[in-house]
Amino acid sequence: MxxxxxxxxxxxxxxxxxxxxxxxxxxxxxxxxxxxxxxxxxxxxxxxxxxxxxxxxxxxxxxxxxxxxxxxxxxxxxxxxxxxxxxxxxxxxxxxxxxxxxxxxxxxxxxxxxxxxxxxxxxxxxxxxxxxxxxxxxxxxxxxxxxxxxxxxxxxxxxxxxxxxxxxxxxxxxxxxxxxxxxxxxxxxxxxxxxxxxxxxxxxxxxAGVMYFRIKVIGRPAHASTAHYGVNAITKSVPIIQALEELHQSRQNTISYPYAEQDETMKGRATTINIGIVQSGDWPSTVPGECTLECRIGWPPGETRTEVRSQVENAINNAIKSDVWLTKNPPIIEWFGWNARxxxxxxxxxxxxxxxxxxxxxxxxxxxxxxxxxxxxxxxxxxxxxxxxxxxxxxxxxxxxxxxxxxxxxxxxxxxxxxxxxxxxxxx
Ligand SMILES: [Zn+2]
Structure with a gap:
């Protein structure tokens, strides 16, 4: 049988x-x-x-x-x-x-x-x-x-x-x-x-752990011909984008997780920060008064959501330290959507x-x-x-x-x- x-x-x-x-x-x-x-x-x-x-x-x-x-x-x-x-x-x-x-x-x-x-x-x-x-x-x-x-x-x-x-x-x-x-x-x-x-x-x-976050950078709108009256929210976002890119690189250099890196192209890429959306401005003759970045951070087992969140927030806070406008008008950080351990x-x-x-x-x-x-x-x-x-x-x-x-x-x-x-x- x-x-x-x-x-x-x-x-x-x-x-x-x-x-x-x-x-x-x-x-x-x-x-x-x-x-x-x-x-x-x-x-x-x-x-x-x-x-x-x-x-x-x-x-x-x-x-x-x-x-x-x-x-x-x-x-x-x-x-x-x-x-x-x-x-x-x-x-x-x-x-x-x-x-x-x-x-x-x-x-x-x-x-x-x-x-x-x-x-x-x-x-x-x-x-x-x-x-x-x-x-x-x-x-x-x-x-x-x-x-x-x-x-x-x-x-x-x-x-x-x-x-x-x-x-x-x-x-x-x-x-x-x-x-x-x-x-x-x-x-x-x-x-x-x-x-x-x-x-x-x-x-x-x-x-992976996955979280989404949004950074709202505040500027001050003005007519482009008198741009010095305004504060350009797009250019004010640049140090923040750079800081996120640096954090992305340094995390990739220090965090490894063999099971996420089986594929040759994934070596050293177990964690990522992706700036997925940048939204700002609505007129070439206007200094943009607001710029919003939407990002995803993904990471392998090993860190908690709280640890990851504070790393991102610290990086942003450090990036604005040397800028008088940004220190007085700190960007607003929001965690939204995907929130996975x-x-x-x-x-x-x-x-x-x-x-x-x-x-x-x-x-x-x-x-x-x-x-x-x-x-x-x-x-x-x-x-x-x-x-x-x-x-x-x-x-x-x-x-x-x-x-x-x-x-x-x-x-x-x-x-x-x-x-x-x-x-x-x-x-x-
Ligand atoms: Zn599926």
């Missing part, structure tokens, strides 16, 4: 066309952050066809505001949470094994500028071993793989001891507050979680090791531990004490034109997930 694992893997091989089709269907329904509902409803139907009873779980802004990791996301400010459900579902186990959650985000970033695409952004076209479209890699390919791994468990009538949960969440691209964070306040505390983000079979064990999983943790083993079985390659350069939803699980690993397919050009996922790699992820489910939840 064949064991559960062989049966599930055979089922997957025989039905892989349907996995590709599911990923295509998900890509064809645009779900740019803020407009996730149509794609969520589609997924609900798919889960119902698998015999599951999925729930639509709406974020409660009232409850979220009380959480230490809450921040108002851009998409919450724009769209609210009224029409933006998460989807959850469960396959109940016999009750005497550890539970597992497979978690994926349904939202994708905008495909703009679409004129750079050589394929339809929401076409789900297949060419050779690649499936194209916005979200193919990030992360509808992974989401389809986890749904399919679950289907393999159901279709092969594998009885699990622990409960197996599925979560399809909103707004990961915007910080995941209404998504994974909100579900951490309503759903059970699972014994482990796995998130199939497109990490090319690396074992994702860490995520870093997270880190122990590479020796049994759940990390389980993913390592199953990855080795499927790919015959040694583990590459990765993470800590960008924010990831896994942090919300780990901060709640749930071991969580990010592990997903190979993708190309995520967040860019002609995004695609490697189809073989997507199938391998489903295979690895089947192994992780059976070993972690245990078969009855």
């Amino acid at each position: 064949k064991d559960h694992e062989t049966k599930a893997h055979e089922w997957l091989t025989n039905n892989k066309d349907e996995l590709i089709e599911l990923a295509q269907d998900l890509i064809k329904i645009p779900s740019v952050t803020g407009n996730e509902i149509t794609c969520q409803r589609f997924l609900v139907q798919k889960l119902e066809k698998m015999g599951l009873t999925p729930n639509l779980v709406y974020p409660s802004i009232k409850d979220l505001r009380s959480h230490e990791d809450f921040f108002e996301t851009t998409s919450f400010v724009k769209f609210g949470y009224e029409d933006r459900p998460n989807v959850t579902s469960v396959i109940k186990g016999t009750g005497d094994g550890p539970s597992l959650c497979l978690s994926g985000h349904i939202d994708v970033v905008s495909p703009e500028p679409v004129n750079q695409w050589t394929r339809k952004p929401f076409g789900g076209e297949v060419e050779g071993n690649l499936l194209y479209g916005r979200g193919a890699g990030d992360m509808k390919g992974g989401l389809a793989a986890m749904v399919f791994a679950t289907r393999a468990i159901i279709e092969t009538e594998t009885k699990l001891k622990g409960d197996l949960f599925l979560e399809s969440t909103i707004e990961e691209e915007d910080g995941g507050v209404g998504g994974v964070l909100s579900l951490r306040m309503t759903e059970p505390k699972y014994d482990a979680a796995i998130i199939p983000e497109p990490l090319d079979h690396c074992i994702g064990i860490a995520s 870093p997270h880190e999983m122990d590479i020796r943790h049994p759940f990390t090791q389980l993913v390592v083993e199953e990855n080795y079985k499927a790919t015959k390659s040694d583990p590459i531990f990765l993470g800590g350069a960008a924010g990831l939803d896994a942090r919300y699980f780990v901060h709640q004490g749930i071991p969580a690993i990010t592990y997903g397919p190979r993708a190309e050009r995520i967040h860019s034109f002609d995004e695609c996922v490697d189809i073989e790699s997507m199938i391998t992820v489903a295979e690895v997930m089947i192994g992780v489910i059976q070993k972690h939840c245990k078969t009855a």
Whole structure:
């Protein structure tokens, strides 16, 4: 008699066309952050066809505001949470094994500028071993793989001891507050979680801290012909921009985190300060009276939010010391939007090791531990004490034109997930 694992893997091989089709269907329904509902409803139907009873779980802004990791996301400010459900579902186990959650985000970033695409952004076209479209890699390919791994468990009538949960969440691209964070306040505390983000079979064990800040530099408007009556807010911003650039350089020189620097181009770049928006002036003949800078700081595990915040503020305060105007009219610093703590999983943790083993079985390659350069939803699980690993397919050009996922790699992820489910939840 064949064991559960062989049966599930055979089922997957025989039905892989349907996995590709599911990923295509998900890509064809645009779900740019803020407009996730149509794609969520589609997924609900798919889960119902698998015999599951999925729930639509709406974020409660009232409850979220009380959480230490809450921040108002851009998409919450724009769209609210009224029409933006998460989807959850469960396959109940016999009750005497550890539970597992497979978690994926349904939202994708905008495909703009679409004129750079050589394929339809929401076409789900297949060419050779690649499936194209916005979200193919990030992360509808992974989401389809986890749904399919679950289907393999159901279709092969594998009885699990622990409960197996599925979560399809909103707004990961915007910080995941209404998504994974909100579900951490309503759903059970699972014994482990796995998130199939497109990490090319690396074992994702860490995520970066990320914060946004805004600096408003005050000047004094005047007519350009009598500019000496005014104070130019743009030129007054220059020492601040320089100070941020110096802080960026000195942090890169002193902070290192091997798991964020696996890629050769990332060496010495585990932390970054990016000046993303500079806004000032509205007329060539007017001395600008205000200049606003909006920036992002990202850093690997090792520093707290308070430590990072005071470094930035000290750098700005030091930069204005020698300027009489700026000392009398100090710039206003505001922390807004993204406010994420870093997270880190122990590479020796049994759940990390389980993913390592199953990855080795499927790919015959040694583990590459990765993470800590960008924010990831896994942090919300780990901060709640749930071991969580990010592990997903190979993708190309995520967040860019002609995004695609490697189809073989997507199938391998489903295979690895089947192994992780059976070993972690245990078969009855
Ligand atoms: Zn993603």
